[in-house]
Amino acid sequence: MTTENLVQQIKLKKSMLCVGLDVDLEKIPQHLLKLDDPIFEFNKEIIKATADFAVAYKPNLAFYEAYGLKGWKSLEKTISFLQENYPNIFTIADAKRGDIGNTSRMYAKAFFEDLGFDSVTVAPYMGKDSVEPFLEFPEKHVIMLGLTSNQGSEDFQLSKIENDTYLFEKIMQKSKTWNNSERLMYVVGATKPEYLKIIRKHLPKSFLLVPGVGAQGGNLDEVCKYGMSDNYGLLINSSRGIIYKSSGTDFAEAARNEAKAMQQKMEKYF
Amino acid sequence: MTTENLVQQIKLKKSMLCVGLDVDLEKIPQHLLKLDDPIFEFNKEIIKATADFAVAYKPNLAFYEAYGLKGWKSLEKTISFLQENYPNIFTIADAKRGDIGNTSRMYAKAFFEDLGFDSVTVAPYMGKDSVEPFLEFPEKHVIMLGLTSNQGSEDFQLSKIENDTYLFEKIMQKSKTWNNSERLMYVVGATKPEYLKIIRKHLPKSFLLVPGVGAQGGNLDEVCKYGMSDNYGLLINSSRGIIYKSSGTDFAEAARNEAKAMQQKMEKYF
Numbered sequence: 222m223t224t225e226n227l228v229q230q231i232k233l234k235k236s237m238l239c240v241g242l243d244v245d246l247e248k249i250p251q252h253l254l255k256l257d258d259p260i261f262e263f264n265k266e267i268i269k270a271t272a273d274f275a276v277a278y279k280p281n282l283a284f285y286e287a288y289g290l291k292g293w294k295s296l297e298k299t300i301s302f303l304q305e306n307y308p309n310i311f312t313i314a315d316a317k318r319g320d321i322g323n324t325s326r327m328y329a330k331a332f333f334e335d336l337g338f339d340s341v342t343v344a345p346y347m348g349k350d351s352v353e354p355f356l357e358f359p360e361k362h363v364i365m366l367g368l369t370s371n372q373g374s375e376d377f378q379l380s381k382i383e384n385d386t387y388l389f390e391k392i393m394q395k396s397k398t399w400n401n402s403e404r405l406m407y408v409v410g411a412t413k414p415e416y417l418k419i420i421r422k423h424l425p426k427s428f429l430l431v432p433g434v435g436a437q438g439g440n441l442d443e444v445c446k447y448g449m450s451d452n453y454g455l456l457i458n459s460s461r462g463i464i465y466k467s468s469g470t471d472f473a474e475a476a477r478n479e480a481k482a483m484q485q486k487m488e489k490y491f
Numbered sequence: 492m493t494t495e496n497l498v499q500q501i502k503l504k505k506s507m508l509c510v511g512l513d514v515d516l517e518k519i520p521q522h523l524l525k526l527d528d529p530i531f532e533f534n535k536e537i538i539k540a541t542a543d544f545a546v547a548y549k550p551n552l553a554f555y556e557a558y559g560l561k562g563w564k565s566l567e568k569t570i571s572f573l574q575e576n577y578p579n580i581f582t583i584a585d586a587k588r589g590d591i592g593n594t595s596r597m598y599a600k601a602f603f604e605d606l607g608f609d610s611v612t613v614a615p616y617m618g619k620d621s622v623e624p625f626l627e628f629p630e631k632h633v634i635m636l637g638l639t640s641n642q643g644s645e646d647f648q649l650s651k652i653e654n655d656t657y658l659f660e661k662i663m664q665k666s667k668t669w670n671n672s673e674r675l676m677y678v679v680g681a682t683k684p685e686y687l688k689i690i691r692k693h694l695p696k697s698f699l700l701v702p703g704v705g706a707q708g709g710n711l712d713e714v715c716k717y718g719m720s721d722n723y724g725l726l727i728n729s730s731r732g733i734i735y736k737s738s739g740t741d742f743a744e745a746a747r748n749e750a751k752a753m754q755q756k757m758e759k760y761f
Binding site: 335373388395 | 515557564567585587588589590593594597598605606614616617620621640641642644645646647648652658662665702
């Protein structure tokens with residue numbers, strides 16, 4: 222998918238909502254557990270219920286790998302379901318991968334070619350040659366960790382380095398010089414809105430994937446206020462806050478209502 | 492597996508060799524491709540041929556994920572084969588994972604409980620709360636990226652931060668204060684032996700997983716000379732240099748000879 226396609230969806234739906242599909246068998250409605258593939262059934266209902274308000278879906282790979290072969294099968298079915306029924310919605314493999322070149326290339330093949338995701342999240346620690354292999358795929362996007370939403374982001378990301386810049390700033394600056402960097406996006410946690418101004422100085426046009434609204438306590442209004450760019454430039458993620466809104470048989474409707482409420486909060490910034 | 496068990500194996504075999512199982516269907520002997528599960532068959536033969544000289548095996552997850560469901564099945568069979576036949580050999584899931592706490596916990600469950608690996612590699616960028624969930628499992632080890640073997644390691648890992656230390660040093664220092672850090676090991680590339688002295692100052696006892704000998708050009712003697720600790724403290728990995736030594740029907744014998752040659756080079760440091 223091109224960036225233009227994504228921007229069109231955002232404009233059409235007046236929404237920057239990304240729904241995180243972090244499916245945990247201990248948290249989904251118990252009546253689904255008797256079905257053959259509870260994870261896929263849960264995802265399917267959540268997607269159908271929220272697709273009017275969402276411009277992206279983001280399965281978190283850990284939650285599928287934790288169920289081994291079965292989990293991987295549920296992931297394959299989920300991405301196929303999205304591609305067949307909602308080809309205009311952006312898909313993100315939240316995998317946070319990154320390794321030496323030949324290994325990164327194998328991960329890229331797995332997520333872009335075999336599974337067919339539009340984008341994948343990657344970690345920056347190993348530098349340029351660990352990220353560029355992901356950027357070689359036309360119309361595919363790479364979402365690199367910038368400033369994350371968790372407390373541990375303060376351990377290293379906020380270290381001051383040469384010229385009094387933060388490590389995360391150096392990563393953003395440097396990555397702009399990499400091959401195909403126009404298809405790079407960045408993860409910036411909603412729990413740190415005070416840094417969004419600095420980040421927009423470095424990255425005036427890049428899309429930011431913003432987790433941490435909802436269960437982690439980030440403020441949606443502040444994120445929109447300081448984070449939006451000329452072409453919207455935000456994908457605001459909520460996972461647990463939407464998909465586990467209800468654990469009863471009304472879980473899909475409850476998720477829909479929550480997604481709608483978030484979309485309505487965003488609408489005023491359009 | 493406890494660290495003592497690992498040290499015993501090293502002593503017994505006079506070897507610190509880790510064999511990396513980076514199985515690529517385009518590189519394995521072509522006669523294996525007619526078998527039902529070529530990846531597993533290849534691994535099985537490589538393991539049987541090299542087990543006299545290896546103290547650890549390290550499947551690289553990317554190479555299994557690239558083959559989807561089939562790849563995941565081959566991985567499960569490989570780790571089961573190791574556990575049943577070589578329970579004294581240390582196993583490493585080379586996955587380089589790391590995410591917010593609840594997600595890292597799911598990855599830890601996948602690699603330690605479901606697959607039963609002894610250790611997993613993780614990325615440090617997201618800090619303490621992204622790594623500690625992996626350290627909660629008794630007798631399981633976490634191998635964190637320190638100074639990697641690739642060129643991109645210079646982009647950020649060698650950035651100078653407060654007090655004139657490198658970023659990778661800060662990560663090593665800080666991680667020693669984390670819960671259960673006695674089960675932390677570190678990845679240090681063989682291509683940077685000049686940094687091993689500094690690293691041993693920070694981590695006199697920790698095990699280091701050292702990739703980059705072989706295909707990437709690292710020098711085995713320098714790694715032993717500057718990297719060994721009182722209890723050996725090294726796992727020296729070779730992947731392509733061993734497993735793809737021959738692409739003919741003699742691939743297992745060729746791998747055995749190469750593994751033996753590496754063990755013999757190490758023996759003089761015992």
